[in-house]
Amino acid sequence: MCGIVGAVSNRNIVPILIEGLKRLEYRGYDSCGVAVHQDAELKRARSTSRVAELDAQVAEDHIHSGTGIAHTRWATHGVPAVHNAHPHFSKGPGVDPQGPGRIALVHNGIIENHDELRAELKARGYQFDSQTDTEVIAHLVDQLYNGDLLEAVQQALLRLRGAYAIAVFCRDEPHRVIGARHGSPLVLGVGETENFVASDAMALAGVTDQIVYLEEGDVVDLQMGKVWISNRDAQGRYQAVQREVRTVHAHTGAAELGPYRHYMQKEIFEQPVAIANTLDSVEGISPELFGDGAYRIFKDVDSVLILACGTSYYAGLTAKYWLESMAKIPTSVEVASEYRYRDSVPNPRTLVVTITQSGETADTLAALKHARSLGMEHTLTVCNVSTSAMVRECRLAYITRAGAEIGVASTKAFTTQLVGLFLLTLALAQTRGHLNDEQEAEHLKALRHLPVAVQAVLALEPQIIAWSEEFARKENALFLGRGLHYPIALEGALKLKEISYIHAEAYPAGELKHGPLALVTSAMPVVTVAPNDALLEKLKSNIQEVRARGGELFVFADSDTKIESEAGVHVIRMPEHYGALSAILHTVPLQLLAYHTACARGTDVDKPRNLAKSVTVE
Structure with a gap:
C-alpha cells in the first residue's frame, strides 16, 4: 500500500528519500513523488511510472535539499495520474494557480469527511487540482497555519475523520517536518543530527537503526x-x-533477486528455509510458545x-479444520472487513486470533479492536513482523520468520502462517487434554521433516512449467478440494487470478453438482487437489463427474491415490502423503502453477495491477 518517507538533515536527503521509496516498492503503488524545501520554495517531482523514473526526473530537475518528503501512492480517491500523485501542495486564496503554495504533504489512509471539508475550503478560496482526499489535509493545514506548523497540524487533525499517516512541511519553516498517525502505521527514525519518518522501518534500512514505533494518535515534530x-x-x-527507541535491523538483503527471475519465484523457493526458521525455537509443544500467560488463557477459553x-x-479456514478435529474446540473464521460491521454474539471466553503478514492490515486491526470492545480480551496474533501494531495490540503472539516478502502475492508468509497455526492447534489440544506425549512426538517429527518435504515438492517445477503453457491460453479455471484441502484450493485460485489475471474460482468438490458443473467444458481446466485422505474416494467420484462433461483435469495427487493419467486427465504425483500437514505441501505446486502461468502470459508477476502488498486502508 502507500509508502511515506520524510527527513530533516544538514545533508542532501533526496537520495535517501528515493532509496526509501525503492525499499517500499514491494508494497504496490500507482504513482510516486518527492517534494523538498529548496531555495526558500517548495519544489517537487511526480511520476506515474516506477521510482527509477522519478529518480531520473529528480536528477534532471536538480532537486536537492536537507528537508523533504516522498511517497508511493496506491490509488483510492482519483485515478492514477500525475495530478493525483503525492506530495500535494496547498493553494490558498491569492496564490498563483501555477505556484507551489506553502504546505507540502503526503498521506496514507482515507479521510472519510473529505467532501464536507473540500466544500468548506473551496468557499474560503482554496484551489483543488486533484480528486484526492489528501489535498484537503494540505489546504486545511494551510488555512490553520499561523506561524507554527506543529500547532496547525494538531488543529487540523481535530477536524479529520478516518485513518491517516501524514508527513508535512512548510515553506516558511525550513528544517522541520511534522508526522502524525491514526489508524495507519508510521515510524520515527532517530539520527545524531538528522531525523526521519517513514511508514515502514524497512524504508530507513542503512540510514538509521534507531526506530520509534509511533502509537495511535501520536504527532511527531522533527527538526x-x-x-x-x-x-x-x-x-x-x-x-x-x-x-521507546528500539534498535531495529531492518531487512536489506531480502531485496536481492539472486538467480531468480522474480521475487515471487525466489520466495516460493525460500519456503523450506522460512519454515525451518519459523520452527527454529520449537523444542516441544507448550502454550508458552505464544507468550507469557498463555497457559492460563488457553485453559480459560472455550x-x-x-x-x-x-x-x-x-x-484461518485451514486452521479451523485442525482446531476442531485435533483440539476439539469450536472455531469460527471471519473476513475481518465484514466482522466489524455486523451484529455478532460476543463470548468473553473466546480466543480471538488474528492472522496477518505485515501486522498493519487496517481491516484486521479494526476487527481486533471491535472484538475487544465487545469484551473479548483473550487475543493472539500469528504475524511475520514482531514490531508491528498487531503484535503490540495482542496479548499473545507467534512470530513467523518468513523474512521480508517482496512479491505482492503471498507465498512463504502463507505457509509459515500455517505452521504457526498448526503449533497453536497442538498447544490448545495439549491444554485441553487431547494431545498425549506419543502424539506430540509424532507431530514434532513431521514438522521437523516439513522443510525437506517442501524441497521435494519444489523439484516438481519442470512438470508444472509444462502445465503452465496450457493454462496461459485459458481465461477461466476451476479449483477443487475437499475437507482440509478446500481452503488450499481457494488459495490456489486466488494466486492464479492475482498474478495471471485468469478468472479462477474454487469449490468444495462435493458442490460441483450444485451449480459449478454447468461451467465445465473442454475449455475450462479443472485443478484438483487429491491427497490420500478419508475423502479420496468421494473426490474420485467428483473427478469422474468432470470427465463425463468433457472437462480437462489437472490433478495434484499423492503417490498412492491410484489416480492415473489418461486422455483429459493430467496427473502430477506428490512425493509423499503428509497427513495433517498435507495442506502445506499441496500449497506449493499451486503457487508454482500460478507463477509460471503468469510468466507465460507476460504479466508483472511481483507487482500485479490494482493490488498492494500491505493493505493499510479500509
Missing part, C-alpha cells in the same frame, strides 16, 4: 537533532509523551474466533 512527540489526552489537549483478510483468511 535537526531534536524530536518531540505529543498525543491527545482525554480532554483533547496535546501533551508531550515518551516513546472457543476460537479467527479474523483475517485475503490469503491469511484462507490460512
Whole structure:
C-alpha cells in the first residue's frame, strides 16, 4: 500500500528519500513523488511510472535539499495520474494557480469527511487540482497555519475523520517536518543530527537503526537533532509523551533477486528455509510458545474466533479444520472487513486470533479492536513482523520468520502462517487434554521433516512449467478440494487470478453438482487437489463427474491415490502423503502453477495491477 518517507538533515536527503521509496516498492503503488524545501520554495517531482523514473526526473530537475518528503501512492480517491500523485501542495486564496503554495504533504489512509471539508475550503478560496482526499489535509493545514506548523497540524487533525499517516512541511519553516498517525502505521527514525519518518522501518534500512514505533494518535515534530512527540489526552489537549527507541535491523538483503527471475519465484523457493526458521525455537509443544500467560488463557477459553483478510483468511479456514478435529474446540473464521460491521454474539471466553503478514492490515486491526470492545480480551496474533501494531495490540503472539516478502502475492508468509497455526492447534489440544506425549512426538517429527518435504515438492517445477503453457491460453479455471484441502484450493485460485489475471474460482468438490458443473467444458481446466485422505474416494467420484462433461483435469495427487493419467486427465504425483500437514505441501505446486502461468502470459508477476502488498486502508 502507500509508502511515506520524510527527513530533516544538514545533508542532501533526496537520495535517501528515493532509496526509501525503492525499499517500499514491494508494497504496490500507482504513482510516486518527492517534494523538498529548496531555495526558500517548495519544489517537487511526480511520476506515474516506477521510482527509477522519478529518480531520473529528480536528477534532471536538480532537486536537492536537507528537508523533504516522498511517497508511493496506491490509488483510492482519483485515478492514477500525475495530478493525483503525492506530495500535494496547498493553494490558498491569492496564490498563483501555477505556484507551489506553502504546505507540502503526503498521506496514507482515507479521510472519510473529505467532501464536507473540500466544500468548506473551496468557499474560503482554496484551489483543488486533484480528486484526492489528501489535498484537503494540505489546504486545511494551510488555512490553520499561523506561524507554527506543529500547532496547525494538531488543529487540523481535530477536524479529520478516518485513518491517516501524514508527513508535512512548510515553506516558511525550513528544517522541520511534522508526522502524525491514526489508524495507519508510521515510524520515527532517530539520527545524531538528522531525523526521519517513514511508514515502514524497512524504508530507513542503512540510514538509521534507531526506530520509534509511533502509537495511535501520536504527532511527531522533527527538526535537526531534536524530536518531540505529543498525543491527545482525554480532554483533547496535546501533551508531550515518551516513546521507546528500539534498535531495529531492518531487512536489506531480502531485496536481492539472486538467480531468480522474480521475487515471487525466489520466495516460493525460500519456503523450506522460512519454515525451518519459523520452527527454529520449537523444542516441544507448550502454550508458552505464544507468550507469557498463555497457559492460563488457553485453559480459560472455550472457543476460537479467527479474523483475517485475503490469503491469511484462507490460512484461518485451514486452521479451523485442525482446531476442531485435533483440539476439539469450536472455531469460527471471519473476513475481518465484514466482522466489524455486523451484529455478532460476543463470548468473553473466546480466543480471538488474528492472522496477518505485515501486522498493519487496517481491516484486521479494526476487527481486533471491535472484538475487544465487545469484551473479548483473550487475543493472539500469528504475524511475520514482531514490531508491528498487531503484535503490540495482542496479548499473545507467534512470530513467523518468513523474512521480508517482496512479491505482492503471498507465498512463504502463507505457509509459515500455517505452521504457526498448526503449533497453536497442538498447544490448545495439549491444554485441553487431547494431545498425549506419543502424539506430540509424532507431530514434532513431521514438522521437523516439513522443510525437506517442501524441497521435494519444489523439484516438481519442470512438470508444472509444462502445465503452465496450457493454462496461459485459458481465461477461466476451476479449483477443487475437499475437507482440509478446500481452503488450499481457494488459495490456489486466488494466486492464479492475482498474478495471471485468469478468472479462477474454487469449490468444495462435493458442490460441483450444485451449480459449478454447468461451467465445465473442454475449455475450462479443472485443478484438483487429491491427497490420500478419508475423502479420496468421494473426490474420485467428483473427478469422474468432470470427465463425463468433457472437462480437462489437472490433478495434484499423492503417490498412492491410484489416480492415473489418461486422455483429459493430467496427473502430477506428490512425493509423499503428509497427513495433517498435507495442506502445506499441496500449497506449493499451486503457487508454482500460478507463477509460471503468469510468466507465460507476460504479466508483472511481483507487482500485479490494482493490488498492494500491505493493505493499510479500509
